[in-house]
Amino acid sequence: MGCVIIVNIRDIAKAAGVSVSTVSKALNGYSDVKSKTREMILNVAKDMDYLPNVMARGLITKKSNTIGIFFGDRQNSGFDNPFFSELIRSIKDVAGAEGYDILIFANQKRNTSSYKTICYEKGVDGVILILTGDQRTDENIRELHESLPTVYIDSVSYQYNNVNFVETENVNASFHAVEHLIQLGHTRILKMAGDQVAKASYDRIEGYKQALSKHGLEVNNDLILYGEFSREKAYQLTKRFFSKPGGVTAVFSSSDMMAFGIIDALKDLGFKVPEDIAVIGFDDIDESKDYQPPLTTVHQQRFTMGETAAKMLLQLIDSQDGITRHATIPARLVIRESSGTKRGG
Amino acid sequence: MGCVIIVNIRDIAKAAGVSVSTVSKALNGYSDVKSKTREMILNVAKDMDYLPNVMARGLITKKSNTIGIFFGDRQNSGFDNPFFSELIRSIKDVAGAEGYDILIFANQKRNTSSYKTICYEKGVDGVILILTGDQRTDENIRELHESLPTVYIDSVSYQYNNVNFVETENVNASFHAVEHLIQLGHTRILKMAGDQVAKASYDRIEGYKQALSKHGLEVNNDLILYGEFSREKAYQLTKRFFSKPGGVTAVFSSSDMMAFGIIDALKDLGFKVPEDIAVIGFDDIDESKDYQPPLTTVHQQRFTMGETAAKMLLQLIDSQDGITRHATIPARLVIRESSGTKRGG
């Protein structure tokens, strides 16, 4: 490594012929420094390529201009799901525009699993959580959002009344997806759900049930499978389910990845999609439009979700007003080919 | 925000009845502290829920246990390309296993565009660059890798002899892709290249030329287009190129995204792929296998690349030995349908 000369605030104070405190004030826009000397100091600083040391500054101000992101769990690091990459991109854009960088928590050598501890240790100003499954204890989760600005994206497990979160309009969107299937003439519809703990997952089942009820169809728990948001798991469950006859003609999946697994399985069993079985997914990830058949699915506005979460977090950091914020992002059904056309008789 | 009591090293020194320095040494595994007192201190620290302040520590040690990642450029934040999300995932896994977190540089409010400056400001221990196009000046790039452990992934623009990088076996893989087209009977093959500055992009053209030469085919610069790795741009160029006859029966693209744009354009022009025109891509992103027609493409081992880069960087950080490291990751041609079958006479 070639050596690099790093100048500190003392060096530029010396060069400018003023005190360290005056330099600091000039740099941070304090009012008690003459505009002429401020300009002079700024010039010297620029000439000498001065960079404030973020550690020293953070030590005093307790701010790092960094927001943290927790992704998924240990085994499945979250980036597996293409859903996440657009989320993080929008977070990056919003936070970046406001002068923040992004820290992704990765270190697995910590001697703690406390979110609060980890956040404090790294000195992030706030944190966004994008969790899947049931990877946190209640104590852990409460501790975090009680001590630090926190926003959950589509992943609150139990609803505290003081948790900030962004979610998709899950119930409504699922309702419409299932209603569409019903209008196409389906009466026995399988629900491939995610899990039973996440609010998002629960709500997608809820919308399914509401649509059935509204149209006088029976809700049958045998028609609800739990694919854990895994393509592989959905494949297995589908293969087992459809290997015996049951009169089911349509499937509503809680994610596109699972929908792919479902369709793969149906094809392997000799069914045609959508002629024999109609399938609707959830997410509208990039692959879905190019899939064969192109997937009918619920479009989640990932960019808007990330954007909203980031803005929400920056607000929380700025104001510290203790107000709890929620946002529900609209979703719409994108009708492609996998849901098929109206059934004859 | 509920208040959280944060204890510092002084508090636990008082509670343990020893000096601050002894606590520090006990915590950091120094040898000059009796094992009995060390144990006692560790217990007190755990009981009091002590967390070291990373700012204060970093101020002295100049380490942050964080590696930085620069992604793409300002406009196109990098996550657009699905190629990147797998890269970052593997980096996260490797770095995380070794006790590092990941900082993604996002802040656009900085008053500098110097990589070195930005890295120093955040105190990262090393940095991985995944750049596209020509978004850095030579001065900027040199300054960075001279002052900080740095690994480039498939994105060195000019070859310094002291730059660490990981790249795909671009020349070789491209050679085989084009040779495959030649063996299928194609003689006029269009090259949709990326740009002319990145080494990766250059090498993919080089492999194309080598294959032509080996089989006695003429290299014609009119058959090399520059799609800048953009699906849209590739679409435009393809549409213009194929609107006049030229006897071209195959296209070799430097990315899958561009290949999609190419195929879209060909379809719009009324060509059939692969019957009329064969197309081969590069990257093997997830969409490619589900695309219609499934894309023949060069599979880049993204996971291996990210993994290798991360390991390389951690080595550089650890050893500081000044040794320059390179890694070339094998790639293989994945033959699907878009390249078609052997041409009849």
Added chain:
DNA sequence: CCACATTTCTAAAACGTTTTCGATAATTTT
């Protein structure tokens, strides 16, 4: 029991900032 080596501990400096408070200089008021 003394001289010396070794083990174990501590005081204090250092890291590079920000911020408080008081000092000085400049300006205004009386």
Added chain:
DNA sequence: AAAATTATCGAAAACGTTTTAGAAATGTGG
């Protein structure tokens, strides 16, 4: 011109660690 006010600056403390240099305690050999 003196007094009061205001604008501008600087000294020093503080942030929470690590590390150096040395002091105290303990052990060892004669």
